[in-house]
Amino acid sequence: MNNNSRNIKSLVKVILVSALISSLPAYADISADINRCTKIQDNNDRLTCFDTVAAYYKTFPAAEPKANKEPVRPAVGNTPSQEINAPVSIPKPTKEIVTSEDAFGRSSAELVQIESLKSNIVGEFRGWKKGSTLTLKNGQKWKVVSRTTGYVKLQNPAVEITRGVFGSFNMKVNGLNAVAKVRRVD
CATH class of the missing domain: 2.40.50 (OB fold (Dihydrolipoamide Acetyltransferase, E2P))
Structure with missing residues (x-):
């Protein structure tokens, strides 16, 4: 099999994996996608699958962190015994999500291609x-x-x-x- 045939087969696989992943719901279970990638035998195709999965899930905003409703108890024994009832909040991510058109031409390390x-x-x-x-x-x-x-x-x-x-x-x-x-x- 020559390089051209391999390239075409790899391209077809990439297109199929991309089509499959892009048709998934926004917050689908990532573990199923990762399991699908681990079953691919060819190293290049498997890496392409993982890259595609990672790129797909990067396009969605992170889930909003939920405040802790359970009271937080002090870990040190010499502290006052009162409970801390304030909810714990995690700051929202500051990285702006850009559309794929805005991202086109930027560094591949930071954006979806x-x-x-x-x-x-x-x-x-x-x-x-x-x-x-x-x-x-x-x-x-x-x-x-x-x-x-x-x-x-x-x-x-x-x-x-x-x-x-x-x-x-x-x-x-x-x-x-x-x-x-x-x-x-x-």
């Missing part, structure tokens, strides 16, 4: 060259890092940004047959 993003360039677009910064309708800014150039005059053109190899991103502008390598700057 999506494969592509579709938006529009704001205003008149006259093309790009290396170093150009393009602002999308969703507020993201992308800088062209490739040496390719593209010239066309369009108003609010639709774009699609897809993942490339080794963490790169490619931008395709509708109406233009060229693709630019880009990097998110905001």
